[in-house]
Each structure stands twice: as structure tokens, then as C-alpha cells.
Amino acid sequence: METSGLGWCKAGLTAAGTVTLLALGVARASAAAAPHGDDVGPSTRTNVTNAMKGEALAHVAYREYAKQADRENLPEVAGLYRRTAHTELREHLDEQAKLVGLVGDNAANLRDSMSGESYEATKMYKNFAKQARKDGDRQAARLFSEIAKDEAAHHAKFAEAAKAVADPSSGAVIPTDVKAKRVTVRAGEPEVSSDRTLENLRTAMKGEAFAYARYTLYGDKARETGQPRLAKLFHRTAAVERTEHFAEEANLAGAVRGTAANLCATIKGETHEGTRMYPDYARQASSAGDTAAASVLTDTAKDELKHAKAFAGQLSELGGRCPAAS
Structure with missing residues (x-):
């Protein structure tokens, strides 16, 4: 490649053979189906x-x-x-x-978030790490494995929050102990050797960007509905997806010039x-x-x-x- x-094109419809930040393949876990509006047809929704x-x-x-x-x-x-x-x-x-x-209600937004995090933690990132190791991209393999662990932790926190939202009298507490690491994105060339790893990085980056956007909106919804702790959980997790996961992947992909x-x-x-x-x-x-x-x-x-x-x-x-x- x-x-x-x-x-590039933001929707991922660029000419073949170019490496770009905004032509990044498929989005975050398609298994994480968000609530849909009833007023548009299937092609429009897609x-x-x-x-x-x-x-x-x-x-x-x-x-x-x-x-x-x-x-x-x-x-x-x-x-x-x-x-x-x-x-x-x-x-x-x-x-x-x-x-x-x-954006649905808080319970629906948590279900969507849990589904996406589960897919990434148990399937997508583990598979990407395995492929990167096979292709000799050890740094990418380590990053993919680390992010898989992060996503599993996010899933667990969303699951705790879902219990608290479902039954406020249960004593369950919405966790807010999520902290994002700020990673500087450097201008430069890709730092991986295989086309497959590079493509997987692009897929992951687009997924992290969409997760950031969704969690931002979900956090806004939680704040609007009188759930400040849930808002904090969503917004802090969104920050991890953008300033840490996306940024680390962008450096390996040479996404900024x-x-x-x-x-x-x-x-x-x-x-x-x-x-x-x-x-x-x-x-x-x-x-x-x-x-x-x-x-x-x-x-x-x-x-x-x-x-x-x-x-x-x-x-x-x-x-x-x-x-x-x-």
C-alpha cells in the first residue's frame, strides 16, 4: 500500500492507494446497535x-x-x-x-455502550493484536492488547452504571473513576510494516472517533435528565477514546502530516x-x-x-x- x-473523504470513500486519517474503513462495533428513529427508511438510516x-x-x-x-x-x-x-x-x-x-434513554445508551465495548474487548482488538504479532508489528500488537483491556474495563463500569440506573434503590453506585491519558499526536509517516496492521489501525481509529461522539451525546443526555454521575462516566470515557486510544493509534498510522x-x-x-x-x-x-x-x-x-x-x-x-x- x-x-x-x-x-481522503470523511466517509471513507477515497481513491484507493492513499493513506489518510479520514479514509478509515468500518466503524466501531456494528454489533452495538443504537436505538433507531422510526421516521426514516432503512436506506436513509444506513x-x-x-x-x-x-x-x-x-x-x-x-x-x-x-x-x-x-x-x-x-x-x-x-x-x-x-x-x-x-x-x-x-x-x-x-x-x-x-x-x-x-440517543435513547440512559438505560438504552448504556446497553449500546456495553455491547460496543464487549465486542472490541473480546473480539476486534484481540484479533487485531494477533494479526499484528503475526505480521511482525509488535508495537501495534501491544497497543491493541492494551486497548482491549481498557475496553473491558469500560464495559465493567458501564455494567455497574446500568445496575444503578435500573434500580436506584439497590445501593449500586455509578462509577466515575475513569481518567484519560493525553497523548500527543505527532506528524509523521506510518510506524508499522504491514498493510493489514495499517488497515486495522484505520478501522480502530474510526471506531474510537465514533465512540467519542456517541459517549459525548450520551453524557449530554444523562446530564439533561438529572444523572450527573452518569454524565461524568460517559464524558470521561469519551475522553479516553479520543485523547488516548485514537491518539496512540494515529501515531502508529502516521495519520497527521x-x-x-x-x-x-x-x-x-x-x-x-x-x-x-x-x-x-x-x-x-x-x-x-x-x-x-x-x-x-x-x-x-x-x-x-x-x-x-x-x-x-x-x-x-x-x-x-x-x-x-x-
């Missing part, structure tokens, strides 16, 4: 769910790109990335989550979403009679084109140019 390019995964990944990625811009003393670029990251999570993903009923390359990756992805992905999703939703979803997706397409234009302006200010598409 070629490792020099950074052309498309909106894919879109949410891309928006979650963009949010996390843009925060890291902003930090890289800070290191290069480019405050305007950093500010643009942070503002756009906020839009991706707090506008786009939030609107899409409402369309499909991603210099700002000029990051801008080119961003422009390509935002343009793809604004001109192709979201318009396609909107047309499909309209054909299925999901008019509210079609409206949201159409508006998001317009936003993404505005983002692409803004990032292109920043690249022009730097005197940079993106490589021609192959």
Missing part, C-alpha cells in the same frame, strides 16, 4: 449512520490538525480547524443523530462530501419519502462546500498547492 498520499461516522472522525481529526497548525505557528488555520470541528460534531452529527434516534498536506486532505474530503456524497444521500432520502432527512443532508452538503472553500483559502495564503489527482 502506498503511504505518501493524504487524499446513509445517515455512515455520515455520522464520517462527521465524528472529522471532528477528532480536525482537532489534531489544529494542534499541528499550532506547532507550525499558523493560528488562522488552527482556528478554522477548531471551528469546523465544532460544526461537524455539534451541528452536523447532532442533527443526523436526531434523524435516526441515535504537515499542515499543507493536512489541508489538501481536508479540501478533498469536504469537496467530495459537498458535491457527491451528501447530494447522493439527499436524493436517496427524497426518493424514499424521507423529506426531513433530505433537507438536513442537502444543507450539510452546502456546509461542506463552504468548508472546502475556507480551507482552500488558507492553503492559498500559505502558497501551497495540492497534488493533481491521479
Whole structure:
């Protein structure tokens, strides 16, 4: 697999042969089925769910790109990335989550979280670690094994919380003793030797980004419903997924490059979403009679084109140019 390019799309629909932060394969445990809205058809639900995964990944990625811009003393670029990251999570993903009923009540949100953590702890990360060892990527194997243990611990804490929520008189207490380690994401090339390990890192990164987004929304729901301890558990676990797991995987995957390359990756992805992905999703939703979803997706397409234009302006200010598409 070629490792020099950074052309990407947030939804994972990039040209083959490029290594990117935002073209990362499948999302976190498909076994963790969230509650769905009843007002959209199955094709719209699938498309909106894919879109949410891309928006979650963009949010996390843009925060890291902003930090890289800070290191290069480019405050305007950093500010643009942070503002756009906020839009991706707090506008786009939030609107899409409402369309499909991603956030349920606290009990349902805990069940979803437990299912995802169980899958990752007992299957996904263990399998990734086994494959990495076989392929000679020992550092990745160790990381995958460590994260599997973390996810098992998260599952146990969510299970404790579920007992407390189900029966407040039981004496069960919602745990809040979760602490995230802040890992710096460095700009650089991949640090693994096998294509399979690299692809597994991408899959894991996208999953961690979506988990971060879901737990953030679940924590918001818990706070709104008078469950401050549960809110703290969700938000602290979300921080682990982003600042620790995602960051460690991003370093091994070479997910962040210099700002000029990051801008080119961003422009390509935002343009793809604004001109192709979201318009396609909107047309499909309209054909299925999901008019509210079609409206949201159409508006998001317009936003993404505005983002692409803004990032292109920043690249022009730097005197940079993106490589021609192959």
C-alpha cells in the first residue's frame, strides 16, 4: 500500500492507494446497535449512520490538525480547524443523530455502550493484536492488547452504571473513576510494516472517533435528565477514546502530516462530501419519502462546500498547492 498520499473523504470513500486519517474503513462495533428513529427508511438510516461516522472522525481529526497548525505557528488555520470541528460534531452529527434516534434513554445508551465495548474487548482488538504479532508489528500488537483491556474495563463500569440506573434503590453506585491519558499526536509517516496492521489501525481509529461522539451525546443526555454521575462516566470515557486510544493509534498510522498536506486532505474530503456524497444521500432520502432527512443532508452538503472553500483559502495564503489527482 502506498503511504505518501493524504487524499481522503470523511466517509471513507477515497481513491484507493492513499493513506489518510479520514479514509478509515468500518466503524466501531456494528454489533452495538443504537436505538433507531422510526421516521426514516432503512436506506436513509444506513446513509445517515455512515455520515455520522464520517462527521465524528472529522471532528477528532480536525482537532489534531489544529494542534499541528499550532506547532507550525499558523493560528488562522488552527482556528478554522477548531471551528469546523465544532460544526461537524455539534451541528452536523447532532442533527443526523436526531434523524435516526441515535440517543435513547440512559438505560438504552448504556446497553449500546456495553455491547460496543464487549465486542472490541473480546473480539476486534484481540484479533487485531494477533494479526499484528503475526505480521511482525509488535508495537501495534501491544497497543491493541492494551486497548482491549481498557475496553473491558469500560464495559465493567458501564455494567455497574446500568445496575444503578435500573434500580436506584439497590445501593449500586455509578462509577466515575475513569481518567484519560493525553497523548500527543505527532506528524509523521506510518510506524508499522504491514498493510493489514495499517488497515486495522484505520478501522480502530474510526471506531474510537465514533465512540467519542456517541459517549459525548450520551453524557449530554444523562446530564439533561438529572444523572450527573452518569454524565461524568460517559464524558470521561469519551475522553479516553479520543485523547488516548485514537491518539496512540494515529501515531502508529502516521495519520497527521504537515499542515499543507493536512489541508489538501481536508479540501478533498469536504469537496467530495459537498458535491457527491451528501447530494447522493439527499436524493436517496427524497426518493424514499424521507423529506426531513433530505433537507438536513442537502444543507450539510452546502456546509461542506463552504468548508472546502475556507480551507482552500488558507492553503492559498500559505502558497501551497495540492497534488493533481491521479
